[in-house]
Amino acid sequence: MKMCYFDHAATNPLHPEVLESMMPFFKEEFGNALSVYDLGMHAREAVEHARAEVAALINAKPGTIVFTSSGVEANNFALRGAAIARKQQGNHVIVSKAEHHSVLNSARFLEKQGFVVTYLPVDNHGLVAPDLLKKSIINETVLISITHASREIGTVEPIKELSAVAKERGVAFHTDAIASTGNIPVDVQDLGVDMLSMTGHQMYGPKGIGALYIREGTRIAPLIYGGIQEGGRRAGTENVAYVVGMGRAAQLAREEMNDRMEHVRKLRDRLVQGIAGIPNVYLTGHPENRLPNHASFVVEFIEGEAMLLMLAMKGIYTASGSACSSKALKSSPVLLSLGVPTALAQGSIVFTLGRGNTEEEVDFALAEFPQIVSKLRAMSPFANKGWDYGTKNDTCYVGG
Numbered sequence: 001m002k003m004c005y006f007d008h009a010a011t012n013p014l015h016p017e018v019l020e021s022m023m024p025f026f027k028e029e030f031g032n033a034l035s036v037y038d039l040g041m042h043a044r045e046a047v048e049h050a051r052a053e054v055a056a057l058i059n060a061k062p063g064t065i066v067f068t069s070s071g072v073e074a075n076n077f078a079l080r081g082a083a084i085a086r087k088q089q090g091n092h093v094i095v096s097k098a099e100h101h102s103v104l105n106s107a108r109f110l111e112k113q114g115f116v117v118t119y120l121p122v123d124n125h126g127l128v129a130p131d132l133l134k135k136s137i138i139n140e141t142v143l144i145s146i147t148h149a150s151r152e153i154g155t156v157e158p159i160k161e162l163s164a165v166a167k168e169r170g171v172a173f174h175t176d177a178i179a180s181t182g183n184i185p186v187d188v189q190d191l192g193v194d195m196l197s198m199t200g201h202q203m204y205g206p207k208g209i210g211a212l213y214i215r216e217g218t219r220i221a222p223l224i225y226g227g228i229q230e231g232g233r234r235a236g237t238e239n240v241a242y243v244v245g246m247g248r249a250a251q252l253a254r255e256e257m258n259d260r261m262e263h264v265r266k267l268r269d270r271l272v273q274g275i276a277g278i279p280n281v282y283l284t285g286h287p288e289n290r291l292p293n294h295a296s297f298v299v300e301f302i303e304g305e306a307m308l309l310m311l312a313m314k315g316i317y318t319a320s321g322s323a324c325s326s327k328a329l330k331s332s333p334v335l336l337s338l339g340v341p342t343a344l345a346q347g348s349i350v351f352t353l354g355r356g357n358t359e360e361e362v363d364f365a366l367a368e369f370p371q372i373v374s375k376l377r378a379m380s381p382f383a384n385k386g387w388d389y390g391t392k393n394d395t396c397y398v399g400g
Contacts, residue, residue: 001315004361008293009151009179009352010319014245015204021248022206025241033238034229043240050247054211057250058177058196059187066212066230067243071178071199072102073223074212075145077234078174078195079106081220083115083143086172090140096120096128097337098155099147103176104333107145116140124338125286126155134165141171148177148186148196152321152334152350153285154294156180163192172218178202178210182253183291184261194218200242204355205249209242256355264293264353267362271295271351274366278373284335284348293354296321298340299347302376307349310372316365321348343382 005013025046031039033047052062068074083093095107097119107117118136120128128146137144144166149156159175166173174195177186181196182203188196195218199210214220214233226235253260272295275281280300299307304320311318321332331345351365 002361002364004316004357004364006351006353006357006361006365007317007319008354009202009350011201011207012204012354013356014206015249015252017252018205018245018248022241022245025244029240031240033240034227043238046244047238047240050243050250053247053251053254054198055213057186057254058181058198058213059189060213061216063231064213064216066214066233067238067246068210068212068234069208069239071176071197071202071210072100074197074199074210075100075102075176075178076106077212077220077223078197079103079143079145080109081223082172082174082195082218083110084113084221085219086142087114090142091115092118092138092140092142094118094120094133094136094141094144096122096146098122098126098128098150098153098334099145100151100176100178103145103147120146122337125289126150126153126157126284126334126338127286127289128157128162130158130161130165133162134168137165137169137171141169143172143174145174145176147179148175148191149180149184149291150285150334151179152332152348153296153338154290155285156184156289156291159191159193163194167192179291182250183293185257188213188215195220200246200249203246203249203253206242206245209239209246211246260355261292263355264357267353267357267359268293268295268351270359271353271362271366274362275369278370281373284338284340291352294350294352296348296350298335298344299349299373300344301347301380301382302373303346304348306376307347307369307372310376311365311368314364314368314372316368319350319352321345321350 029042031043033043051065055062055065093115111117122128146157146162148159163173172194175193177196178199181198194215196213201207222233224235229235282298284296308320331342335345
């Protein structure tokens with residue numbers, strides 16, 4: 001059975017050139033990057049070269065990049081570290097309702113530490129309004145965190161405008177750019193952010209490595225205490241092989257960015273146009289300001305898990321924001337934040353394309369998906385009753 005992998009928002013296959021760059025550091029070049037002899041010096045040189053490549057990808061200085069174990073750790077580091085470092089200045093933090101769990105749960109942790117958190121609503125495309133952010137800032141606001149691009153609905157936020165609002169009031173601004181860095185152009189100078197999270201495996205690098213950009217002069221408390229690694233901001237022996245892998249992945253992403261974007265955008269548009277012909281299926285997120293590889297939908301009368309499993313039986317691997325696939329007995333908070341009705345949010349299906357996907361794979365998915373929807377609807381008591389989920393009131397963008 002042919003495998004059609006359309007879940008690149010979850011992870012990506014390792015680029016062959018990335019694997020090749022990592023291999024020496026698993027074998028002969030195994031030194032500790034803090035060791036003063038030549039084996040350690042080779043490791044240190046490799047780490048700093050990778051740091052420079054990651055920095056170049058986002059137009060930053062190498063010294064502003066701190067390596068972490070993941071993008072989730074980078075988000076935790078940014079929110080907890082920046083807020084705690086400013087606790088004497090104020091205790092108010094702002095995040096959007098459409099953030100990743102690593103941001104939302106970090107915000108909830110801060111609430112337990114005495115911080116007050118404002119959860120900004122988004123519009124029906126998932127966008128945060130700069131005017132609303134401006135009205136939400138008070139004298140005690142010390143940190144704002146808004147995602148750059150949503151893994152679940154693909155919407156790309158107006159981070160440049162949002163960070164400018166924060167800068168006017170002297171508030172630190174962080175963006176979760178895990179889904180965007182390496183997939184679309186990300187320039188921290190243009191965006192104007194103080195902190196930015198990213199991860200290796202979203203740019204065809206290894207899992208288990210991420211990074212946080214911290215603008216020079218930005219105060220932040222360490223998340224992990226111990227030694228002097230990463231400028232004393234993130235203790236622990238450097239994972240040299242994985243750092244090298246992320247550096248090489250960043251270099252390749254920078255070199256191949258335009259070609260990759262053009263490739264996946266064509267496939268994405270082909271997929272969206274095909275699925276738009278299925279009755280009562282709706283595109284979620286912004287129809288234009290979205291990641292070029294991202295197509296997400298809600299389907300009336302059936303559940304996301306059922307679609308996901310039946311597609312997988314055909315070798316088509318996708319994702320869902322519905323309850324069962326997220327291992328939680330509730331609808332996706334991101335979809336609910338858009339105003340998608342609770343029952344309809346259960347019918348979430350997400351396709352994210354990658355550099356290795358082909359038109360033939362997309363056409364195969366377009367041949368199988370309508371049949372799966374029809375089969376599941378034939379078994380659905382909701383479809384047979386013709387229940388109205390409220391999808392005609394502009395709660396989500398209607399594809400086609």
